Amino acid sequence: MTAPGIKTAPTAFDDSFARCITDGLSRTPKEIACKYFYDAEGSALFDAICALPEYYQTRTEVALLRRHAGEIAALIGAEAEIVEFGAGALRKVRILLDALERPCGYTPIDISGAYLRDVVRRLAADYPKLTLRPMVADFTMPLHVPAMAGAARRGGFFPGSTIGNFRPDAAMALLRRMRDMLDGGGLLIGVDLVKDPALLHAAYNDAAGVTAAFNKNLLARANRELDADFDLDAFANYAPYNPTAQRIEMYLVSLKRQSVQLSGRTVEFATGEAVHTEDSHKYSIESFREIAARAGFLPRAVWTDESRLFSIHWLESR
Ligand SMILES: C[S@@+](CC[C@H](N)C(=O)[O-])C[C@H]1O[C@@H](n2cnc3c(N)ncnc32)[C@H](O)[C@@H]1O
Numbered sequence: 001m002t003a004p005g006i007k008t009a010p011t012a013f014d015d016s017f018a019r020c021i022t023d024g025l026s027r028t029p030k031e032i033a034c035k036y037f038y039d040a041e042g043s044a045l046f047d048a049i050c051a052l053p054e055y056y057q058t059r060t061e062v063a064l065l066r067r068h069a070g071e072i073a074a075l076i077g078a079e080a081e082i083v084e085f086g087a088g089a090l091r092k093v094r095i096l097l098d099a100l101e102r103p104c105g106y107t108p109i110d111i112s113g114a115y116l117r118d119v120v121r122r123l124a125a126d127y128p129k130l131t132l133r134p135m136v137a138d139f140t141m142p143l144h145v146p147a148m149a150g151a152a153r154r155g156g157f158f159p160g161s162t163i164g165n166f167r168p169d170a171a172m173a174l175l176r177r178m179r180d181m182l183d184g185g186g187l188l189i190g191v192d193l194v195k196d197p198a199l200l201h202a203a204y205n206d207a208a209g210v211t212a213a214f215n216k217n218l219l220a221r222a223n224r225e226l227d228a229d230f231d232l233d234a235f236a237n238y239a240p241y242n243p244t245a246q247r248i249e250m251y252l253v254s255l256k257r258q259s260v261q262l263s264g265r266t267v268e269f270a271t272g273e274a275v276h277t278e279d280s281h282k283y284s285i286e287s288f289r290e291i292a293a294r295a296g297f298l299p300r301a302v303w304t305d306e307s308r309l310f311s312i313h314w315l316e317s318r
Contacts, residue, residue, distance in 0.1 A: 016138075018226055018263055019219075025275070032218050034084035034165050034278035035111055035138065039221050043115035045214040047089050052210060054202045060310040061159055062218045064248050065092055066311070068303045070119065070189060076100060077303060080185070081151035083107045085139045085178065087163045090119045093157060096188075097127060104151040105131035111138050114264075135172045140174065144179055154185035161192035161310070164247070166311040168291060171281070177293035179317050187315045193308055194282040197241045202240040204248045204280070212237035215250055215277055228262040238274070250278040285311050 017036050024031045050058035078101035087108030110116045113136040120134045163171050215237045219230035238251045254269035289299040297315035304311045
């Protein structure tokens with residue numbers, strides 16, 4: 001086993017949460033980038049979301065991966081290095097690793113450093129022969145992932161419909177950069193589909209309130225890291241589906257007029273004022289293939305479930 005020493009990308013993002021939140025809360029309308037949901041607490045909350053009855057995405061994607069693992073493994077090819085973008089709990093990749101022919105290694109990339117360290121330790125115990133090369137990095141920044149010795153090919157893996165967090169033009173630009181990083185290899189990507197708005201609404205407004213806690217983790221994280229004094233009960237989670245833009249929009253809405261201290265500054269909120277925290281775009285199979293093609297990929301296989309809730313695409317580099 002190669003010891004999974006964690007590489008932190010040279011792009012410094014440690015103080016970027018402070019910059020993003022102070023800038024974002026001084027704008028009109030206010031906003032905070034969704035990548036800052038993910039510190040150790042946020043990653044654990046996302047993991048809890050994945051197990052919710054309303055959150056069909058994870059179980060549908062996992063079932064698709066299991067059902068088509070053999071076919072997917074054949075497309076990725078033998079002795080491949082898997083590079084996963086936004087790797088999270090490292091659960092879905094196990095399905096690939098178990099199906100692949102002699103996988104050469106695995107490079108999970110995630111912004112949530114402490115959480116990544118933890119899950120990599122558990123994966124290393126279960127796959128003692130696999131070369132692991134975890135990277136704490138922001139995949140929206142320029143990122144060099146050096147070739148792994150002995151790998152016949154690189155297979156990108158981007159599950160969880162994280163691509164939906166980007167507006168379509170930004171999604172296209174990100175896919176283009178990922179294609180460059182994959183050195184001629186393909187990308188296996190999970191994409192959530194347009195569907196009955198009621199199902200979408202339920203998935204982001206769960207009865208147990210876990211998604212609300214996840215959204216409010218941005219404020220809790222500011223309290224932990226930036227000496228802020230957000231009162232979490234003074235903000236509401238609001239996550240409507242916008243059917244024209246075909247996306248869930250997440251907001252934190254101030255329930256009263258209030259002043260909050262943040263890194264030595266005062267931020268004012270009016271009653272009902274919203275902070276935009278995330279978009280989750282939904283695609284049709286055709287509209288996503290179109291974006292992938294504009295990014296320079298050749299969309300090849302696509303798998304979906306009987307109810308067309310979710311899709312997994314295999315995109316080849318041209
Ligand atoms: C929606 S979750 C998906 C997690 C996992 N891939 C899955 O399918 O369940 C998004 C993941 O991407 C990571 N992430 C979000 N933005 C990122 C960024 N800009 N750079 C690196 N990782 C990021 C988060 O920490 C989180 O683990």
